[in-house]
Amino acid sequence: MKRFFLLTAALVAAVAVLVALSLPARRRALQGGGDGTIPGILHVHTNRSDGRSSPDDVAAAAARAGLKFLIFTDHGDATRRPDPPVYRSGVLCLDGVEISTSGGHYVAIDLPASPYPLAGEPRDVIDDVRRLGGFGIAAHPDSPKAELQWREWNAPFDGIELLNPDTTWRVWAQQAARASNASSDVKWRARRTLALSLLDYPVRPAETIASLLHVESPLNAVRQWTTIATRRRVVAIAGIDAHAKLALRGDPGDAGFALPFPGYEPSFRVMSVHVATERPLSGNAAADANALVRAIRNGHLYVAVDAIATPPSFEFSASNEHGTVHGGDELAAGGPLTLRVKSNAPPGFTTVVWRGTEVLGGEHHEPEFTVDAPPDPAIYWVEIRSSGAHPIAWLRSNAIYVRGSAPPPPEPSRPAAIDTVAMFDGSSATAWRDEHDTLSAGVVEPVTMPSGREIRFRFALAGGDPTGQFAALVYDLPPNGFVGDRVTFTARAEKPMRISVQLRGGDGVVDRWQRSVYVDTFDREHTVFFDDCLPVGTTHTDRAPLPHVRSVMFVVDTTNSKPGASGRLWIKKAALQR
Ligand SMILES: [Zn+2]
Ligand SMILES: [Zn+2]
Numbered sequence: 001m002k003r004f005f006l007l008t009a010a011l012v013a014a015v016a017v018l019v020a021l022s023l024p025a026r027r028r029a030l031q032g033g034g035d036g037t038i039p040g041i042l043h044v045h046t047n048r049s050d051g052r053s054s055p056d057d058v059a060a061a062a063a064r065a066g067l068k069f070l071i072f073t074d075h076g077d078a079t080r081r082p083d084p085p086v087y088r089s090g091v092l093c094l095d096g097v098e099i100s101t102s103g104g105h106y107v108a109i110d111l112p113a114s115p116y117p118l119a120g121e122p123r124d125v126i127d128d129v130r131r132l133g134g135f136g137i138a139a140h141p142d143s144p145k146a147e148l149q150w151r152e153w154n155a156p157f158d159g160i161e162l163l164n165p166d167t168t169w170r171v172w173a174q175q176a177a178r179a180s181n182a183s184s185d186v187k188w189r190a191r192r193t194l195a196l197s198l199l200d201y202p203v204r205p206a207e208t209i210a211s212l213l214h215v216e217s218p219l220n221a222v223r224q225w226t227t228i229a230t231r232r233r234v235v236a237i238a239g240i241d242a243h244a245k246l247a248l249r250g251d252p253g254d255a256g257f258a259l260p261f262p263g264y265e266p267s268f269r270v271m272s273v274h275v276a277t278e279r280p281l282s283g284n285a286a287a288d289a290n291a292l293v294r295a296i297r298n299g300h301l302y303v304a305v306d307a308i309a310t311p312p313s314f315e316f317s318a319s320n321e322h323g324t325v326h327g328g329d330e331l332a333a334g335g336p337l338t339l340r341v342k343s344n345a346p347p348g349f350t351t352v353v354w355r356g357t358e359v360l361g362g363e364h365h366e367p368e369f370t371v372d373a374p375p376d377p378a379i380y381w382v383e384i385r386s387s388g389a390h391p392i393a394w395l396r397s398n399a400i401y402v403r404g405s406a407p408p409p410p411e412p413s414r415p416a417a418i419d420t421v422a423m424f425d426g427s428s429a430t431a432w433r434d435e436h437d438t439l440s441a442g443v444v445e446p447v448t449m450p451s452g453r454e455i456r457f458r459f460a461l462a463g464g465d466p467t468g469q470f471a472a473l474v475y476d477l478p479p480n481g482f483v484g485d486r487v488t489f490t491a492r493a494e495k496p497m498r499i500s501v502q503l504r505g506g507d508g509v510v511d512r513w514q515r516s517v518y519v520d521t522f523d524r525e526h527t528v529f530f531d532d533c534l535p536v537g538t539t540h541t542d543r544a545p546l547p548h549v550r551s552v553m554f555v556v557d558t559t560n561s562k563p564g565a566s567g568r569l570w571i572k573k574a575a576l577q578r
Contacts, residue, residue: 003084004058004235006233009285015199016370021063022196022199023200023203023207023310024200024202024207024208024211025209025388026204026205026206026207027206027269027306027307027308027309027310028308028309028310028346029309029310029523030309030310030311030312030313030344030346031344031574032313032344033310033311033312033313033344033574034222034311034313035274035312035313035314035315036276037272037274037275037276037277037301037302037314037505038068038069038274038275038276038277038281038282038292039058039066039067039068039069039272039274039306039311040062040067040068040069040070040092040211040233040272040275040292040509041062041067041069041070041071041238041239041240041242041268041271041272041273041406042070042071042073042074042096042107042109042137042237042238042239042240042273042275043071043073043107043137043139043164043239043240043241043242043419044058044070044071044073044240044242044264045072045073045074045075045098045241045242045243045400046058046072046074048072048074049074049075049076049098050074050075050163050243051074051242051243051244051245052243052244052264053244053264054135055072055083055088055093056088056089057264058070058072058242058264059088059089059091059093059163059311059502060089061168061263061264061267061268062089062091062268063089063090063091063264063268064265064268065265065268066269066311066389067091067268067272068076068090068091068092068281069091069093069094069275069292070092070093070094071093071094071096071109072093072095072096073096073097073098073107073108073109073239073425074097074098074117074423075097075098075100075382075540076097076098076099077097077099077114077117077118077119078099078108078113078114078117078118078128078129078132079114079115079116079117079118079562080096080097080113080114081098081112081114082095082097082103082111082112082113083095083288085285085288085289086285086287086288087283087285089546092281092285092289093547094109094110094292094293095353095562096108096109096110096111097111098139099118099119099125099129100119101119101120101121101122101124101125101152102119102120102121102122102152103121103122103150103152103155104122104137104138104139104140104141104148104149104151104153104155104507104518105139105140105148105150106122106125106136106137106139107136107137107138107161107239107276107430108129108134108135108136109134109135109136109137109293109296109462110133110134110135110297111129111132111133111134111135112132112133114132114519115495115496115497115561116495116496116497116498116557116560116561116565117560117561117562118560119559119560120516120559120560121152121516121538122150122151122152122157122314123152123155123156124498124516124518126156126157126158127518128154128190128518129205130158133519135158135159135293135296135297136157136158136159136373137157137158137159137160137161137202137235137237137239138150138155138157138159138160138161139161139164139168139239139241140161140164140166140239140241141161141220141221141224141448142164142167142171142221143164143166143167143170144167144170144171144174145170148246149249150510151208153224153228154184154439156232157234158234158235158237158297159223159234159235159237159296159299160221160225160228160234160235160236160237161237162221162222162225162236162237162238162303162396163213163238163239163268163271163303163305163393163396164239164240164241165209165212165213165240165262165267165271166241167241168212168213168214169209169540170173172190172193172194172212172552173190173194173540175187175189175190176190176191176193176194183239186272195353197211197212197371201266202263203265204265205262205266206266206270206306206307207307207308209262209266209267209270209273209307210305210307210308210392212339213392214390214391214392214566220329223357226356226379226399227357229379230356230378230379230397231300233299233330233399233401234399235296235297235298235299235328235398235510236299236303236381236396236398236399237273237296237301237303237399238271238273238303239269240268240270240271241269241400242262242264242268244262244263244264244267246275249384251285254440260319260320260416262477266402267306269304269306270305270306270307271303271304271306272304272306273296273301273302273303274302274303274304274314275292275295275296275301275302275313276295276300276301276326277291277292277294277295277300278291278294278295279291279374280310282502282517289417290576293543295350298328298329299327299328299329299398299399300326300327300328300329300398301327301365301398302314302316302327302396302397302398303395303396304394304395305386305392305393305394305395308348308386308392308394309336309346309386309394312343312344312345312394312395313342313343313344314342314343314344314382314384314395314397315340315341315342315343316339316340316341316342316381316382316397316400317340317400318331318337318338318339318340318380318400318402319331319337319338319340320334320335320336320337320338320402321334321335322334322335325400326400327365327381327382327397327398327399327400328399328400329400329401329403330402330403331400331401331402332377332402332403332405333375333377333402333403333404335375336373336374336375337372337373337375338370338371338372339353339360339370339371339372339373339380340368340369341364341368341369341370341371341382342367342368343367343368343384343395344367344374345367345384345394345395346387346474347365348387349365349366349384349385349386349387349394350363350364350365350384350385350387350391351363351364351365351369351382351383351384352364352382352383352384352385353371353380353381353382354380354381354382354383355373355378355379355380355471356378356497358380360373360380363481370447373402375399376402376404377402377403377404378402378403379399379400379401380400380402381396381397381399381421382395382396382397382423383395383396383397384396389455404511408472408544414486414529416482417486417488417577417578418460418492418578419482419484419578420488420558420575420576420577420578421481421484421575421576421577422573422574422575423475423487423489423552423574423575423576424455424475424571424573424574425573426452426453426573427453427475428446429444429445429453429455430478431475432444432473432474432475433474433476434457434471434472434474435470435471435472435553436459436470436472437462437468437469437470437471438469439462439469440460440461440462440469441458441459441460441471442458442459442460442471442472442473443457443458443459444456444457444473445458447570449570451572452572452578454568454570454571454572455570455571455574456568456569457471457473457554457568457569457570457571458566458567459471459556459566459567459568459569460565461557461558461561461562461563461564461565461566462563462564463563463564464563464564465563466558467487467563468557468558469558469563470555470556470557470558471555471556472502472553472554472555472556473553473554473555473569473573474542474551474552474553474554475551475552475553476550476551477550477551477552481547482576482578483530483547483549483576484576484578485529485530485531485546485577485578486527486528486529486532486576486577487501487527487528487530487552487574487575487576487577488525488526488531488573488574488575488577489526489554489571489572489573489574489575490523490524490525490571490572490574491517491519491523491524491526491554491569491570491571491572492519492520492521492522492523492524492569492570492572493519493520493521493566493567493568493569493570494521494522494567494568494569496518496519496520496521497518497519497556497560497561497567497569498516498517498518498519498559498560498561499516499517499519499552499554499555499556499560499569500514500515500516500517500553500554500556500559500560501514501515501516501517501526501528501533501554501555502514502536502551502552502553502554502555503530503533503549503551503552503553504546504549504550504551505544505548505549505550505551505552505555507548509536509540509548511536511539511540511541511544512535512536512537512539512553513530513533513534513535513536513539513543513544514533514536514557515528515529515533516534516560520567523570523572525573527577530543530544530549531543552576554569554571556569
């Protein structure tokens with residue numbers, strides 16, 4: 001018995017020594033903090049999706065951590081009506097959504113309920129969020145989990161998460177995994193780091209999470225952001241991705257066993273987005289939400305890792321002959337440019353001004369300085385790195401965009417069609433028919449409208465879970481007929497919706513390729529280029545082999561329609577063109 005106690009005591013002592021040696025530094029309390037910006041955080045999950053706690057409890061945790069706003073982004077398809085802005089525990093709570101696209105997760109804020117589920121290709125979800133008046137953020141672009149990671153760099157997203165602790169935790173976990181192809185050095189370092197952080201977490205939770213942010217693996221979000229921002233405005237932001245759940249395998253949402261950490265409150269003490277609103281918050285939730293969202297859209301914000309040092313104070317401006325602007329703003333190029341930076345970064349921290357992907361004017365350690373820059377167009381941003389053995393970006397600004405007078409190069413447009421073969425010319429609709437799964441329904445009928453003959457397609461998808469329900473309006477091409485390189489059609493729908501325009505091959509190979517099209521409630525002409533159609537599932541070829549295309553289909557399916565949905569779609573004109 002005595003021996004057991006001795007052993008236990010020795011073990012406890014050993015753990016205590018380990019903790020003492022590995023414990024990350026306590027956050028530094030800064031003087032001169034509070035620069036008038038509103039601290040808060042985006043990308044928070046509640047128990048309405050895969051988070052642990054209710055919005056009220058999550059807001060209370062944010063209040064304890066000193067945050068002033070929260071943006072909930074539970075997983076969804078955007079058809080749920082978001083809660084109106086409300087103050088909970090003194091924290092301004094906004095309601096957004098995290099949408100799963102085929103190219104990664106997209107966090108959307110400031111949008112109403114969508115009339116149909118948002119899903120599919122990133123370019124289409126981005127388009128839908130914008131049409132609904134929302135603002136979207138490419139989520140966790142560096143996540144090592146392929147289906148989470150944002151992968152569509154050419155898509156016109158509005159903002160990007162440059163920091164997401166869920167990503168850095170996954171990077172460590174992936175390196176530590178038995179199946180990891182990292183070198184054994186890296187593997188063991190990752191294992192040791194994770195094991196020690198488990199010991200340190202109960203003692204200094206926020207600091208421990210922040211200590212994991214120093215991962216040096218190929219995180220390329222910052223590089224991608226600077227490259228894209230050189231061409232167009234992209235708001236740099238951070239998401240905490242808080243769930244208060246840690247699934248040992250798979251996603252927090254995958255039911256099963258999940259650990260109750262990192263908790264909401266420690267997560268909220270890790271980092272914050274500091275938003276420079278035009279006026280202080282008034283206590284009126286709707287008005288304050290407006291001011292907050294306007295500032296976020298304008299990129300009037302910076303990101304700070306509070307678990308290292310807080311509260312931050314930061315200013316970044318650029319002046320030339322046209323005036324003075326701040327982070328997030330655009331400035332017309334003209335005359336010499338002076339950049340001014342002021343912060344309360346602790347001594348030993350390093351401030352760097354970036355011109356695109358290059359450091360301008362070396363490293364700075366003084367609280368206030370200016371840097372001269374050449375007058376020509378470029379983007380500028382500021383990063384302040386912490387001191388110590390594993391420095392991380394403690395603070396990161398948005399970009400100041402110095403733009404030239406030359407208009408952006410026009411989008412390359414496709415040549416106009418020179419050959420046209422009508423699929424429907426306002427008379428016979430005999431080449432058209434419907435297809436649907438066994439429980440769904442579709443009816444194709446020519447109808448006479450005041451403006452002429454149209455094809456009307458009535459559809460009703462079977463209810464229940466999504467199990468591949470579809471209803472399709474199908475046009476079969478005549479054998480050896482003209483295919484062209486595009487289909488042009490004029491359509492409207494009873495309610496706003498998305499249809500999938502599909503090409504189906506023949507010769508015993510029934511592969512399909514598709515392009516999603518938004519159909520409004522009034523007639524609009526659409527053109528789908530066949531080389532823009534992507535495979536549906538696995539296909540023999542990446543693009544449709546045009547001579548073998550047998551059918552053009554206008555498909556309603558569960559990507560953008562709910563099971564049980566019904567409605568009507570009218571096609572006025574349709575033609576194959578080249
Ligand atoms: Zn996500
Ligand atoms: Zn998330």
